[in-house]
Amino acid sequence: MIGLDLFVHSMGSAAAETNFHLKAISVLPLTNWEFSGTHFTETLITGLSVSDKQQLRQFAKKHDWQPDFYEAFSQPYEALIVTDSSQKIIWTNKGFTEMTGYTAKHALGKTPQFLQGQNTSEESVNFIRHELLLNKPFTAIITNYKKNSDEYLCEVRVFPIYNQQNETTHFIAVEKQIAV
Numbered sequence: 001m002i003g004l005d006l007f008v009h010s011m012g013s014a015a016a017e018t019n020f021h022l023k024a025i026s027v028l029p030l031t032n033w034e035f036s037g038t039h040f041t042e043t044l045i046t047g048l049s050v051s052d053k054q055q056l057r058q059f060a061k062k063h064d065w066q067p068d069f070y071e072a073f074s075q076p077y078e079a080l081i082v083t084d085s086s087q088k089i090i091w092t093n094k095g096f097t098e099m100t101g102y103t104a105k106h107a108l109g110k111t112p113q114f115l116q117g118q119n120t121s122e123e124s125v126n127f128i129r130h131e132l133l134l135n136k137p138f139t140a141i142i143t144n145y146k147k148n149s150d151e152y153l154c155e156v157r158v159f160p161i162y163n164q165q166n167e168t169t170h171f172i173a174v175e176k177q178i179a180v
Helices: 002-011 013-020 034-045 050-063 067-073 094-100 122-134
Strands: 079-084 089-092 138-145 151-162 168-178
Touching (some): 050 079, 050 168, 079 094, 094 168
Antiparallel strands (some): 079 089, 079 168, 151 168
């Protein structure tokens, strides 16, 4: 609404009245933040792109996800990966390709282990395996490798996704490259 106010103001009052036929303006107080709060949560806090949001909504509907899966997006991320309960990748966003150099087509059906290499610590790998078994959200730092063989330090935040029967059906991993 502020954007519209600025646009109309920039036109000058005569132009605004001509283009919008403004005869009388009445201002109504905002009495409910519910619609705005929901929209704010899904767009600004989550930082989800429109295509990421559409894809996740389709998964949520298809697999009967509980509605709280948006908690995964409370912090900025570069890459987004969705796996099934056996950790096989079923979807990645464009950010995954930009960060790793691998296409979604290449990643589909694989586990994220294909990103690991020579300098990936066994301690990090074991920590991630252990945390996945607990079915609780966790954060890990791991050395991964891009398609061009460059290694990078990756912060991975993993969230189990539950269906309405409270069974883990998928995992969402949000990742970002961190400076060394």
